[in-house]
Amino acid sequence: MPGENLTRDEARERARLLAVDSYDVALDLRSAVGEHTGTGPRTFRSSTTVRFRSAEPGAASFIDLLAPRVTAVRLNGRELDPEAVFDGARIALDSLAAENELVVDAQCAYSRTGEGLHRFVDPEDGQVYLYTQYEPADARRVFANFEQPDLKARFAFSVTAPRGWTVLGNGAVTEVEPWGADDGFATTRFAPTEPISTYITAVVAGPYHYERDHYSRTFPDGSALEIPLGALCRASLAKHFDADDIFTVTKQGLDFFHDHFDYPYPFGKYDQAFVPEYNLGAMENPGCVTFREEFVFRGKVTQASYEHRANVILHEMAHMWFGDLVTMEWWDDLWLKESFADFMGAFSLVESTRFTDGWITFANRRKAWAYRADQLPSTHPVTADIRDLEDAKLNFDGITYAKGASVLKQLVAYAGRDAFLEGARRYFKRHAFGNTRLADLLSVLTETSGRDMAAWSRAWLETAGVNVLTPQATYDAAGHITELSIVQEAASAEHPTLRPHRVAVGLYRRDGAGAGEPSALVRYARAEIDVDGPRTVVTELTGAERPDLILVNDDDLTYCKIRFDEVSLETLRAHLGELADPLARALCWSALWNLTRDALMPARDFLDLVERFGGAETDIGVVQMVQAWAQSALQYYAAPDWREEGGLRVAEGGLRELRLATPGSGHQLAWARFFSQTAATDLDQRLLRGLLDGTARIDGLDVDQELRWTFLASLAAQGAADEALIAAELARDDTASGKRHQVRCLTARPSAEVKAEAWASVVESDALSNALVEATIAGFAQPSQTELLTPYEDRYFTMIEGVWRERSIEIAMSIVRGLFPAQGDTTTLEAADAWLTGHPNAAPALRRLVLEARDDLARALRGQECDARSAV
Helix, strand or coil: CCCCCCEHHHHHHHHHHEEEEEEEEEEECHHHCCCCCCCCCCEEEEEEEEEEEECCCCCCEEEECCCCEEEEEEECCEEECHHHHECCCEEEECCCCCEEEEEEEEEEECECCCCEEEEEECCCCCCEEEEEECCCCCHHHCCCECCCCCCCEEEEEEEEEECCCEEEECCCEEEEEEECCEEEEEEEEECCCCCECHHHCCEEEECCEEEEEEEEEECCCCCEEEEEEEEEECHHHHHHCCHHHHHHHHHHHHHHHHHHHCCCCCCCCEEEEEECCCCCCEECCCCEEEEEHHHCCCCCCCHHHHHHHHHHHHHHHHHCCECCCEEECCHHHCHHHHHHHHHHHHHHHHHHCCCCCHHHHHHHHHHHHHHHHHCCCCCCCCCCCCCEHHHHHHCCCCHHHHHHHHHHHHHHHHHCHHHHHHHHHHHHHHHCCCEECHHHHHHHHHHHHCCCHHHHHHHHCCCCCCCEEEEEEEECCCCEEEEEEEEEECCCCCCCCCCCEEEEEEEEEEECCCCCCCCEEEEEEEEEEEECCCEEECHHHCCCECCCEEEEEECCCCCCEECCCHHHHHHHHHHHHHECCHHHHHHHHHHHHHHHHCCCCCHHHHHHHHHHHHHHCCCHHHHHHHHHHHHHHHHHHCCHHHHHHHHHHHHHHHHHHHHHCCCCCHHHHHHHHHHHHHCCCHHHHHHHHHHHHCCCCCCCCCCCHHHHHHHHHHHHHCCCCCHHHHHHHHHHCCCHHHHHHHHHHHHHCCCHHHHHHHHHHHHCCCCCCHHHHHHHHHHHCCCCCHHHHCCHHHHHHHHHHHHHHHCCHHHHHHHHHHCCCCCCCHHHHHHHHHHHHHCCCCCHHHHHHHHHHHHHHHHHHHHHHHHHHHCC
């Protein structure tokens, strides 16, 4: 990576030595507009004054800065030679006093990778938009600072930009004045922040479309809280911007968190900016939250998309307390903010918004992310060992977010909701504007719950792997349960921990058959127990009538993989669609997918279940998740010699469900997308082309611009859409989104020349922005184009070290992950193993990415073997 990789040991030593009081940061962004005449990167002036103390006068330290050029450094009135003290990533500081003032003047570079201060030009109107994104350590690309979360300070920003631009920061605007004699620019000054970490400071600037609202709350003591609300997006997206819904969810969330946290929102205003070419879902900058602009929906989407957006809004809002008010000391305890925000996002979604089935999505989608991450060779405890910033970047993963949130959901069941929330309240009050470690949270939870949180932490937070829970039942001659036990297995020999689980066990049977009514699988008995150790007897269900289905972890109280006894599995094979409870169905779908990934169920069997029961699924989020799993099952887990036959069946089933779906419904839209992504025959292609040109029609299906691109991407990947057709579509939709779609379609075409050009544009050049790198890789890596991609396997392993060394970490991660030959075979595995063996000293983060991709491929090959055996 360009720049220095800060280690945990360095950060601890610097935190021991220094305490930071304040920053004054002046950013001159006039250079964002107009022609760039220089030969190097486009830059802006960054002037920083930082006041800090040293525990050891006379000691030496350093401040972080990634910039093309430093023009001046002054420490306590003493001019330092930039050539002597700046190495491209750090400015050396010697002879520190007890109290210090440092002034750094630098030329910093605008970003095209989404790291630092990102600059975007809207192709629709030529307008320039800027925003910052820093986590974990990219504030140093914008201003000189001590880039670690435990050196909090107050920040006062001023930004010079074109007059008429919307300019936002963490604090409220205090003054806007003309810049010198030039009437075309103005300087905006912001109120100093409360003490916060560098990575959550923020600036957003440009001709954004801005909408306002207001939140008011009166507390029992009569005091009032007033929060100005703002929501903004690019001007060209304003016609699609549903700010009213965003404000509704925002107010519902503020009500929820104030009801439960007993600590008023401490950061004044609350702006939410939807910004272009954003690498993440969102970022919790206090007072100025940033989101990817894909949450501004340009076409029709399902309710699952609105639910997801609401969840993200609430996730980021939870961070105002978990992460911004109280911040982890170092990235080891990243979970202290991300796990809590993930859990509280779902918790508040269900209890305060219209999305009352949010726990179904959590069980089905978020946990799938966690289960995958927790079975990789890179799995780690929720509290991770983060040696440096590269480690930190990779730990924004399914364990830190979704497993951690699942563990907290289990903790609420274990310790009680009231004890959990009271612990949170004490945690905020005790550590406001400070930094914490795991022990700080455990101490308040021990106080409020009376439980041994240290033992719970050792089992759940400090060990890795996911346990497997399987029911075993015996019956008497009359068909009653004589014993029902839950068998717990460790994740693996490397991760042998058996954990305490608070689990509900549900017994289900088919009702209604033979009475002229549709049969339904309904729960007739339930027991909630503590599972601990290798085997736990469920005495509460002894004597119950024989069930057709035993569902372990009913109601999704704990974090585990569930298995089925033989009878239950056969019941699901025949009657999955009859399960009356939507959460129970979601849990069963998830368990069946885990069986497929674990090579215990043939991929063709899973696809058969999707074909027979997917169309009857009522929860649209579950439908879309099952559709995604079906595509993975076909592309990666099905035996290669069956894949063509399986693809025909999948596409035929998708088209059938599209035609059967209620016209205009979200289900119809989901099946339309699924059909287009699996279309396999000339007739399928003819239908897609007809839907595009208007010669075909399906009642209720609105083929809007986003759906047009979905159809065109499928045609392009099959060689049924040439460059001219794709260019014509871009002419219809000459927007930022349209350009990304066009690039993806162009690089998806099945041509050796196309693939070579795509590879070169990503690997051999850094001209593309982060969004276009992502689009190019998505088009290049078509699972159906194995023969075209095979020649790039050797080139992949040859180029990745250079990419990791020369490109920014965000872009390097995209390339290393996205271009791994995921459709390979055992030869590819051998090549990956050879690279890992031959490069023991490669960057640990790079080795981790290769190891994870290699493991995904090995898992897929085991699934293919399982699927092939089922045909014998």
